Amino acid sequence: MTHEIAVIPGDGIGQEVTPAAVEVLETLDIDFEFIEAEAGDAVKEETGEALPQETYDLAASADATLFGAAGETAADVILPLREAVDSFVNVRPAKAYPGIDAVRPETDLVFLRENTEGVYSGHEDRLTDDVSTLTRVVTESASERLAEFACDYVANSDKHDSFTIVHKANVMRETDGLFRDTVKSVADEQGVDTDEVLMDAFATRVCLDPDQFDVVVCPNLAGDVLSDLAAGLVGGLGLLPSANIGPERALFEPVHGTAPDIAGESVANPAAKIISAAMMLEYLGYEEESEAVNAAVEATLAEGPRTPDLGGDASTEDVTAAVIDRL
Amino acid sequence: MTHEIAVIPGDGIGQEVTPAAVEVLETLDIDFEFIEAEAGDAVKEETGEALPQETYDLAASADATLFGAAGETAADVILPLREAVDSFVNVRPAKAYPGIDAVRPETDLVFLRENTEGVYSGHEDRLTDDVSTLTRVVTESASERLAEFACDYVANSDKHDSFTIVHKANVMRETDGLFRDTVKSVADEQGVDTDEVLMDAFATRVCLDPDQFDVVVCPNLAGDVLSDLAAGLVGGLGLLPSANIGPERALFEPVHGTAPDIAGESVANPAAKIISAAMMLEYLGYEEESEAVNAAVEATLAEGPRTPDLGGDASTEDVTAAVIDRL
Ligand SMILES: CC(C)[C@H](C(=O)O)[C@@H](O)C(=O)O
Numbered sequence: 056m057t058h059e060i061a062v063i064p065g066d067g068i069g070q071e072v073t074p075a076a077v078e079v080l081e082t083l084d085i086d087f088e089f090i091e092a093e094a095g096d097a098v099k100e101e102t103g104e105a106l107p108q109e110t111y112d113l114a115a116s117a118d119a120t121l122f123g124a125a126g127e128t129a130a131d132v133i134l135p136l137r138e139a140v141d142s143f144v145n146v147r148p149a150k151a152y153p154g155i156d157a158v159r160p161e162t163d164l165v166f167l168r169e170n171t172e173g174v175y176s177g178h179e180d181r182l183t184d185d186v187s188t189l190t191r192v193v194t195e196s197a198s199e200r201l202a203e204f205a206c207d208y209v210a211n212s213d214k215h216d217s218f219t220i221v222h223k224a225n226v227m228r229e230t231d232g233l234f235r236d237t238v239k240s241v242a243d244e245q246g247v248d249t250d251e252v253l254m255d256a257f258a259t260r261v262c263l264d265p266d267q268f269d270v271v272v273c274p275n276l277a278g279d280v281l282s283d284l285a286a287g288l289v290g291g292l293g294l295l296p297s298a299n300i301g302p303e304r305a306l307f308e309p310v311h312g313t314a315p316d317i318a319g320e321s322v323a324n325p326a327a328k329i330i331s332a333a334m335m336l337e338y339l340g341y342e343e344e345s346e347a348v349n350a351a352v353e354a355t356l357a358e359g360p361r362t363p364d365l366g367g368d369a370s371t372e373d374v375t376a377a378v379i380d381r382l
Numbered sequence: 383m384t385h386e387i388a389v390i391p392g393d394g395i396g397q398e399v400t401p402a403a404v405e406v407l408e409t410l411d412i413d414f415e416f417i418e419a420e421a422g423d424a425v426k427e428e429t430g431e432a433l434p435q436e437t438y439d440l441a442a443s444a445d446a447t448l449f450g451a452a453g454e455t456a457a458d459v460i461l462p463l464r465e466a467v468d469s470f471v472n473v474r475p476a477k478a479y480p481g482i483d484a485v486r487p488e489t490d491l492v493f494l495r496e497n498t499e500g501v502y503s504g505h506e507d508r509l510t511d512d513v514s515t516l517t518r519v520v521t522e523s524a525s526e527r528l529a530e531f532a533c534d535y536v537a538n539s540d541k542h543d544s545f546t547i548v549h550k551a552n553v554m555r556e557t558d559g560l561f562r563d564t565v566k567s568v569a570d571e572q573g574v575d576t577d578e579v580l581m582d583a584f585a586t587r588v589c590l591d592p593d594q595f596d597v598v599v600c601p602n603l604a605g606d607v608l609s610d611l612a613a614g615l616v617g618g619l620g621l622l623p624s625a626n627i628g629p630e631r632a633l634f635e636p637v638h639g640t641a642p643d644i645a646g647e648s649v650a651n652p653a654a655k656i657i658s659a660a661m662m663l664e665y666l667g668y669e670e671e672s673e674a675v676n677a678a679v680e681a682t683l684a685e686g687p688r689t690p691d692l693g694g695d696a697s698t699e700d701v702t703a704a705v706i707d708r709l
């Protein structure tokens with residue numbers, strides 16, 4: 056069976072780390088067909104459009120998409136691409152890796168972020184000169200779909216057996232109340248333990264003691280901000296992967312951006328993109344290969360070679376070759 | 383001139399730390415008239431109302447209010463009380479104190495949080511069984527008022543000379559765009575330097591290096607979450623004060639809650655509430671007295687006596703007496 060994989064490197068170091076991940080995948084005994092497409096600042100400059108229709112269509116039809124990063128146009132690229140794969144959940148693991156200086160090295164969290172609504176629904180109006188509004192949408196159906204995913208996630212894992220619902224239902228009573236109640240009732244039905252924490256209290260408590268949390272289920276903006284907070288605790292966005300999962304396809308992206316300061320110099324660390332590719336392998340059912348790639352990246356982070364962000368002087372290619380060697 | 387001060391201890395340790403702050407204020411050579419009123423879980427249990435009308439009216443007419451904490455009913459108490467004093471800005475300093483174990487002891491930030499709108503405007507609807515909405519409101523006038531306060535704040539300070547605007551205008555383009563543009567244009571007119579950071583990026587960066595930030599101006603929910611994040615970096619909510627400032631009156635509250643686990647045992651640390659009272663002194667124009675109280679609290683934190691949360695075995699009264707001794 057051939058897997059059609061859309062490859063969208065985007066801007067900056069996306070152009071360097073995405074090919075590195077493809078190179079790693081090509082060494083595996085799996086039948087991938089990689090199809091490349093453009094998105095981001097550079098293509099906008101050329102064509103006026105950050106996300107060409109053919110790129111959107113490709114992501115909407117491929118089995119999975121590997122995305123790199125986009126610059127100024129990030130929101131115009133990634134939000135429609137999440138929609139293209141009908142992604143209802145953004146899976147964001149945040150754990151410290153060897154070789155990375157972390158404020159809280161014991162952090163080991165997975166955020167399951169609602170990926171379709173909340174303030175991201177994007178209905179905004181300028182009612183008068185003075186007044187602007189945004190309609191934040193929370194639906195029972197999206198909350199349910201997320202909760203079912205979260206329950207499966209926990210059930211299929213040896214590591215996790217419950218999750219924390221993070222929300223702000225003391226202020227957003229109807230909307231986050233619906234979110235919280237729906238997620239909780241799905242979990243109750245499925246016999247999955249949950250607890251709940253207000254999003255502001257979560258922000259304090261995760262700094263004080265990240266060990267008290269494990270899997271976090273939350274609305275869209277809360278997931279955006281709190282997973283980036285967790286990234287800060289593990290030493291930065293540098294090594295974090297993420298998966299945008301839909302019912303039939305998915306998109307995998309490193310959490311880091313385009314890193315314009317080092318782009319084009321072949322020194323970008325490909326680890327986050329390669330770990331994102333490992334998430335794709337798992338998604339496609341190649342558990343063993345996924346674990347092998349993760350192990351090869353971890354060994355390379357621990358033993359080198361390392362790119363300059365980790366104090367080494369290796370190139371993107373050196374690191375990629377070292378990961379492949381370890382497979 | 384007599385200053386009428388509303389005193390609303392609320393629930394839990396609010397009942398212990400609020401009288402401690404009043405005791406400190408009473409030793410000063412300032413003509414205060416303290417008028418106590420009820421709010422919170424206990425009064426709700428008795429009367430069915432967490433915030434009796436006379437408490438609201440008192441806060442709305444007093445020169446300043448000292449609030450303690452409220453339990454389950456926190457949102458029903460503090461949000462209307464902020465409205466009662468017409469508070470348009472919540473001033474939240476977050477800095478590490480001697481004696482507190484902090485993840486990032488170099489943190490020294492002040493959040494100026496918009497205090498009237500955003501998702502807190504509270505217009506929610508259940509449109510169908512499936513769909514709930516919340517209308518997030520951002521106005522030019524509220525953004526302007528906040529920006530003018532921020533510019534004055536920076537201008538009247540030896541310590542600060544610029545501020546960072548934190549927002550999520552890449553997603554909330556109209557609403558946070560209006561916020562960002564308005565705040566920036568007021569600052570530009572007044573010759574105050576600003577920079578801007580997306581709220582998710584701020585969450586990462588403040589963990590990695592809090593020193594890069596100083597004064598942070600942001601919408602309501604961003605201020606709620608990010609100031610609590612900063613509280614996590616300085617070791618918890620325990621010692622943080624806050625001020626809800628309106629055009630004619632203001633309300634001062636510690637950031638901590640009711641601490642039900644230790645309430646009633648006379649071991650609550652009164653420091654945050656006494657520092658909040660020092661913010662009130664500054665607000666009322668008693669700069670010198672404010673500095674003296676702050677210095678007395680800091681000396682007490684450093685040299686003791688200390689309450690059990692800081693590893694000591696002193697009571698609330700012991701600490702209060704020690705602060706008064708040092709004045
Ligand atoms: C680029 C931006 C629209 C995006 C988001 O807010 O979701 C990013 O911050 C992320 O988390 O992937």
Ligand SMILES: CC(C)[C@H](C(=O)O)[C@@H](O)C(=O)O
Nearest residue numbers: 225226255456457460461606
């Ligand atoms: C109690 C709650 C409504 C309140 C808020 O969200 O503003 C609290 O978290 C705070 O920050 O003072």
